[in-house]
Amino acid sequence: MSETPDVDDDEELAALREQTTHGDRLDEAANSAVSAAFVDTIVDELDAIDAGETQKTVSVWDGSVAAFLHALETHPEQLETVGADLRAALESSADEPADRSEVIRLALRVGLKEASPETFAALQEGVQQHAVKQL
Template sequence: MTDTDKELEELRQQTDVGTRAQSTPSSDEADVLEDAIVALLDDVESGEVSKTLSMRDARLTALIRALEETGELDAVGDALRDDLGIASDDDGADRSEVLRLAVRVGLREAAPDVLETAREASARHAADRF
């Protein structure tokens, strides 16, 4: 293998996104994330950090508003709840809930290890408050 081949291989490895299994964070990374989540849960509860998230996406805005206008938002909310194993809400779904559930489904599918770390952080936070 020439020096150029070695350099190309190193560059390929550095830029290769790999598969989900290859991108699982190490235990140390998960611990750092968990610690950050626990600390931020305290900050959110105390009001130092807002509970509100915002995003800017024209297509997603159009989709969610169209679901509201056509009365299909509840059905999407129900489907997301079913997918997550959450009991259906008789009051129906609002825009915030649908987005919240969709993010959870997306994290579960794309980054299940991150979602598991968040669950562990939430449990640790609750235990620390007990």
């Protein structure tokens, strides 16, 4: 008796090949939900901030968040725990204790990363491109 490959095995192999085949950056950019123009705008905005044309301050009007942040400041050990948790979620580390501003920055980034990974990737790409321009 001759053995014939199982059709399911062939389909599984094809699916595995598809999952492990990687294109180049142009392929990834074309498939991205975020356009290159969006990344370019992020770079332009970073340039404007560096030039003093745009503020880097962000304001949020939210009583519950304000109360939470005040409570964290009143309990520095809890502030540091939240900061460490947020850093871990971003696979980041810092030697200095967390402060209010860092917790807000990290929380915003964690939220973007979780809710809109493509947009977060665009932010990372824009920051990288901006940094390279500054060299």
